[in-house]
Amino acid sequence: MNEYIISGIQQVGIGVEDFRTAWKYYINVFGMDVKILEDDAIAEIMLPYTGNKSHKRHASIAINMQGGSGFEIWQYSERTPQKIGFQLQVADLGICAVKIKSRNVQQTFAELSARKDVRILGGLSKYIDGTETFYLQDPFDNIFQIVHDPSIFREEHRSSGGPVGAIVGVTDIDRTLPLYQEILGYDQILSDTTGTFEDLAGLPSGNQRFRRVLLTHSKPRQGSFSHLFGQSSIEIIQALERKPCKIYQGRFWGDPGFIQICFDVRNMESLKKKCESMGYPFTVDSSVKHNEANTFDMGEASGHFTYIEDRDGTLIEFVETHKIPLVKKLGLYLNLRNMNPEKPLKDWILKALRFGRVKAYDL
Secondary structure (H helix, E strand, C coil): CCCCEEEEEEEEEEECCCHHHHHHHHHHHHCCCEEEEEEEEEECCCHHHCCCCCEEEEEEEEECCCCCCEEEEEEECCCCCCCCCCCCCCCCEEEEEEEEEECCHHHHHHHHHCCCCCEEEEEEEECCCCCEEEEEECCCCCEEEEEECCCCCCCCCCCEEEEEEEEEECCCHHHHHHHHHHHCCCCEEEEEEEECCHHHCCCCCCCCCEEEEEEECCCCCCCCCHHHHCCCEEEEEEECCCCCCECCCCCCCCCCEEEEEEEEEECHHHHHHHHHHCCCCCCEEHHHHCCCCCCEEECCEEEEEEEEECCCCCEEEEEEEEEEEEEHHHCEEEECCCCCCCCCCCHHHHHHHHHHECCHHHC
16 A cells, blocks of 8 residues: 555544543533543653653543544643633634534534533524534533534434534644645535634634635545544634634643544555655654554554644644454454555444443443
């Protein structure tokens, strides 16, 4: 295989102050109740983003079996996480919001509006692609956008599923587009609009003027987990009336907020060459500490991970997964290194991940 493959968004990293409180919330509100892995170890490779010092952290990746990507819930174990020192505004530099899929946006709006632990920002409105949408803020000040997506990986009788994209604030859309279009494969523009927008009105500074470009991929993703991850989209947004702030300015990777967008890939070496040719070299590469199998141990899973930055410093992670637990209680693991990288795993295999389900009250 000469070309790299992106199977989809694997997870979005969320830095938190209290790991178990946050995960309970994401189970109760978003149904992120299937544990893929959990690890409590030292993050020794992320030195460029942790003050050149290794820090212990506790992290877990959890998914919703109705489809979409996962949350990587992440907390420093021996360092006090540093919260953002200002109110995040629309189009600040970094991941401003994470998109959550819903087959019935009106139903999800009704369900979440009735919850006391959910703060709805604004109301139901039209998104820039013409579908219904709304925004909410969790108790940890993270903003989520509920978007229409009728696809279901496994029926669990919920109106919503997992993450299917993000809104990323940038200083210059035209300068940023090649990264998303040519490296990440978001080659289809669904909307490119400048003005003021009804759907942003309930967000901080949302009544100002912006340029917004909504991207998706014109072809279905390939690879082992592509059926689970499904279709995704990225909105790139640029503020036109103010100078945006950098969300992680002066803070570490893993501090509270949306840390990174992570893509599941195969053929990391080919991807590295592509990134370098376009001026996006790997800033972190786990292979610098690899063993003979070129794999990095992540507790219950293993793989090869790397990072790049967009033009404004937003972190994008790539993971080439080698092994994950399928049914941990039975000692069953998926070894992906010997599988055809272009073919999706059988749905019945991926649906066995549900046996890793956890209950919020057990955390």
